[in-house]
Amino acid sequence: MPILTTKLYLPPARPTLVPRPRLTTWLADGLARPLTLLSVLAGFGKTALVSEWRAGAGREYRLAWLSLDHDDNDPVRFLTYHIAALATLTTDLGESAMALLHSPRPRRRKPSSPLC
Structure with a gap:
């Protein structure tokens, strides 16, 4: 599966x-917590906010996007991109x-006898 690298970089x-x-x-402040989740509907400025933070105080931190x-x-596909981002x-x-x-996934076999 080809990776679109543009998905892996925060826009400036x-x-x-x-x-x-x-x-x-x-x-x-979220850096002191185990997880900070930024969840808002599309178009509310999540990317713009993280880009703004990254351009300022966030420059010193490593960031996967x-x-x-x-x-x-x-x-x-999700896990492939998640791993690629990390x-x-x-x-x-x-x-x-x-x-x-x-890797190839093994085929599932039907049981040869009932389990009940």
Whole structure:
């Protein structure tokens, strides 16, 4: 499965964006937590916010990015891209997981006798 590398890189912050210091502070505070989830409907500025944070205080942190679309609802495709995004942080990350994910799957056998 070919990887579209454009899905793996955060778009740069646009200079015409309205600064949102309260939200970028919220993102920065999230670094002290195990997980920060940014979940909003399409078009509400999630990418713009992360781009703004990244251009400022977020420059010193490593960041894995994945842009999702409808086709990523397929579990194999989603995991492939998820691993590829994490692999942008270090080259050897996810090699064995990717190989396992794309290895041939054994066929399921029907049981030869009832289990009840």
